Amino acid sequence: MEDRSLLENINRHITLTENECALFLSLLKKKKIPRKNKLLTQGQLCDSIYFVDCGALRAFYLDVSGKESTIMFAVKDWWVTDMYCFINILPAMLTIEAIEESTVYQLKKNDLEKLYQTVPQFERFFRILMQNAYIREQLRVVQNLSMTAEERYDIFVKKYPEVANKVKQKQIASYLGITAEFLSMIKRKKL
Amino acid sequence: MEDRSLLENINRHITLTENECALFLSLLKKKKIPRKNKLLTQGQLCDSIYFVDCGALRAFYLDVSGKESTIMFAVKDWWVTDMYCFINILPAMLTIEAIEESTVYQLKKNDLEKLYQTVPQFERFFRILMQNAYIREQLRVVQNLSMTAEERYDIFVKKYPEVANKVKQKQIASYLGITAEFLSMIKRKKL
DNA sequence: TGTAAACCTTAAACTAGTTTATTTTTTTGT
DNA sequence: ACAAAAAAATAAACTAGTTTAAGGTTTACA
Numbered sequence: 001m002e003d004r005s006l007l008e009n010i011n012r013h014i015t016l017t018e019n020e021c022a023l024f025l026s027l028l029k030k031k032k033i034p035r036k037n038k039l040l041t042q043g044q045l046c047d048s049i050y051f052v053d054c055g056a057l058r059a060f061y062l063d064v065s066g067k068e069s070t071i072m073f074a075v076k077d078w079w080v081t082d083m084y085c086f087i088n089i090l091p092a093m094l095t096i097e098a099i100e101e102s103t104v105y106q107l108k109k110n111d112l113e114k115l116y117q118t119v120p121q122f123e124r125f126f127r128i129l130m131q132n133a134y135i136r137e138q139l140r141v142v143q144n145l146s147m148t149a150e151e152r153y154d155i156f157v158k159k160y161p162e163v164a165n166k167v168k169q170k171q172i173a174s175y176l177g178i179t180a181e182f183l184s185m186i187k188r189k190k191l
Numbered sequence: 192m193e194d195r196s197l198l199e200n201i202n203r204h205i206t207l208t209e210n211e212c213a214l215f216l217s218l219l220k221k222k223k224i225p226r227k228n229k230l231l232t233q234g235q236l237c238d239s240i241y242f243v244d245c246g247a248l249r250a251f252y253l254d255v256s257g258k259e260s261t262i263m264f265a266v267k268d269w270w271v272t273d274m275y276c277f278i279n280i281l282p283a284m285l286t287i288e289a290i291e292e293s294t295v296y297q298l299k300k301n302d303l304e305k306l307y308q309t310v311p312q313f314e315r316f317f318r319i320l321m322q323n324a325y326i327r328e329q330l331r332v333v334q335n336l337s338m339t340a341e342e343r344y345d346i347f348v349k350k351y352p353e354v355a356n357k358v359k360q361k362q363i364a365s366y367l368g369i370t371a372e373f374l375s376m377i378k379r380k381k382l
Numbered sequence: 383t384g385t386a387a388a389c390c391t392t393a394a395a396c397t398a399g400t401t402t403a404t405t406t407t408t409t410t411g412t
Numbered sequence: 413a414c415a416a417a418a419a420a421a422t423a424a425a426c427t428a429g430t431t432t433a434a435g436g437t438t439t440a441c442a
Contacts, residue, residue: 061333069336071329084326093333116315123314124307130321135275137328138262142252142284144335145260145368149429169390177336182429184391340399360420373399375421 003028006051006105009077013128014121023118027111033057033098039080046085046092047109052078055102056166059094060174070175073099073163079129080104099167149178150186197242197296200268204319205312214309218302224248224289230271237276237283238300243269246293247357250285251365261366264290264354270320271295290358340369341377 003025010016016024033039033055040046042062057074059082071094074080082094089109107115115122143152153176157164164172169187170180197219198212207215224230224246231237233253248265250273262285265271273285280300298306306313334343344367348355355363360378361371 061337063337067337069333071333083322083329087322087326120311120314123311123318127314127318127321130318130325131274131278134321134325134328135278137325137332138274141328141331141335142260142262144332145365146252146254146258168388170388174336178428179430180390181392181431185429188391359418369398370400371420372401372422376399379421 003053003105005053005077009051010125014125016119016121020119020121024115024122027115028105028107031104031106033102033104035098035101038095038097039104040082040092040094040096042093042095043091045089046082047089048106049079049081049086049109049112050074050096050104050106052076052080053103053105055104056099056163057096057102057104058099058167058171059096061094068174069177070171073160073167073171073175075163075166083133099171144177149176149182150189152176153183153186196244196268200242201316205316207310207312211310211312215306215313218306219296219298222295222297224293224295226289226292229286229288230295231273231283231285231287233284233286234282236280237273238280239297240270240272240277240300240303241265241287241295241297243267243271244294244296246295247290247354248287248293248295249290249358249362250287252285259365260368261362264351264358264362264366266354266357274324290362335368340367340373341380343367344374344377 006028007021007025010024028051030053031039031050039050039057040048040059052074054076057080059071059074059080061069061071063069072078072080074096080096082092082096084090085092085094086109112122112126143155147155153172156172156176169183173180173183176183198216201207201215219242221244222230222241230241230248231239231250243265245267248271250262250265250271252260252262254260263271265287271287273283273287275281276283276285277300303313303317334346338346344363347363347367360374364371364374367374
């Protein structure tokens with residue numbers, strides 16, 4: 001078995017029996033996503049959540065004018081989906097794209113619901129997951145409201161150095177809510 | 192008993208026995224917060240989460256330069272706390288203030304942990320609560336990144352009309368991440 | 383290995399939103 | 413009901429971040 005990182009991720013918060021582990025693993029489907037391919041495309045029904053085993057992905061919103069806003073990067077050990085559309089089983093607002101070749105475990109909405117019923121501990125696991133996600137997004141809102149682009153850039157690089165090294169500058173800019181040109185200016189100023 | 196709105200809030204997502212209900216209610220402490228008083232002050236240990244029975248409150252972050260950023264408004268049926276500091280039992284980063292006289296139910300962190308153990312259904316309840324909170328914040332991030340202040344204002348008024356009518360304009364401005372002066376300009380333009 | 387495409391930089395003109403200051407209006411506590 | 417304080421409006425000068433456009437550099441893949 002080579003699903004260690006996923007099980008470790010789960011064991012950090014709940015304790016499962018052998019059988020429960022086996023059941024959980026049986027619901028997952030391993031997927032390999034080549035670089036630049038999409039795990040989810042805007043408009044397509046979003047019925048799955050994904051755990052990243054390796055690689056790096058980016059979730060972004062494409063507005064009518066063609067501008068991309070990066071919502072999140074997902075690297076090893078992150079869970080990713082378009083949560084709003086996943087929960088309400090709606091066509092996705094977000095697109096999720098592999099920045100580099102990635103391997104993910106897919107868990108379908110129906111199977112997750114089944115899981116909640118047969119192994120209620122997963123309610124706890126996802127409660128903690130959602131809690132952390134909420135806290136993270138709320139912190140980001142505070143920062144977007146109260147800080148300059150430069151401050152936000154510094155914090156981003158400090159908080160996610162592996163991501164900052166891996167992704168394109170224009171993608172970082174679109175995560176920070178600024179243009180690639182302005183980010184370039186910010187960086188020059190630092191030299 | 193006059194705790195109907197809280198129990199209805201909970202029954203929307205989980206089903207409790209009489210005993211479980213009674214246990215839950217026994218952990219709550221009703222608090223009346225006069226207008227302009229604080230439920231939580233920046234720097235003070237945040238060990239409770241609150242359910243708003245009536246009234247209206249505002250959670251905001253005060254930065255070093257003295258600028259306030261409104262993180263959320265909480266009216267009837269909302270849960271509110273400084274989630275990051277609540278979860279990690281840290282001094283609060285946020286201040287929560289009553290905009291008008293409000294009544295809340297206080298639930299302490301320790302009691303919530305107890306509740307998770309004795310009535311695991313609450314894991315489900317708070318899983319759903321956190322999920323909704325996450326989705327809400329994520330949507331806000333998308334809007335902050337991709338929309339102008341005017342668009343964000345229109346959406347805010349449409350989404351939370353009761354709040355928009357109740358709170359001061361400068362508080363709405365600080366929720367949108369703009370100055371009160373600029374919001375004033377936006378509104379004039381609409382006439 | 384070459385070449386097209388994507389990315390990054392630079393810079394000048396521009397604009398959305400800020401700052402500061404003054405006046406008017408509304409709210410509040412007594 | 414009144415005085416004081418807080419909030420809202422207006423306006424001019426300013427600045428953080430955008431837009432457009434051009435040139436230079438790296439990346440991808442045929």
